Amino acid sequence: MAGFWIRIAPTGCVYGSVHEESVGQLAEDAHKEFTPRIKDRRREAAEGWRHELVGHDEWKQRAEPCLRGKCEHKQVA
Secondary structure (H helix, E strand, O other): OOOEEEEEOOOOOEEEEEEHHHHOOOHHHHHHHHOOOHHHHHHHHHHOOEEEEEOHHHHHHHHHHHHOOOOHHHHHO
């Protein structure tokens, strides 16, 4: 199953997505795609940023509202 890597802030808001096929199968690969510098990846990991592989249905439910600015995360902030 090809899916999407989603980039999730500590608040739970999704700030990016990319097709698994263009990045790879590991969360570390996705993190490198979104954040090229190791120093920045270490900081983000310590802050609670994470990357999850999801299917299309879960992407529509979790990522799309955030990426369109229509999620509850953005309304709280």
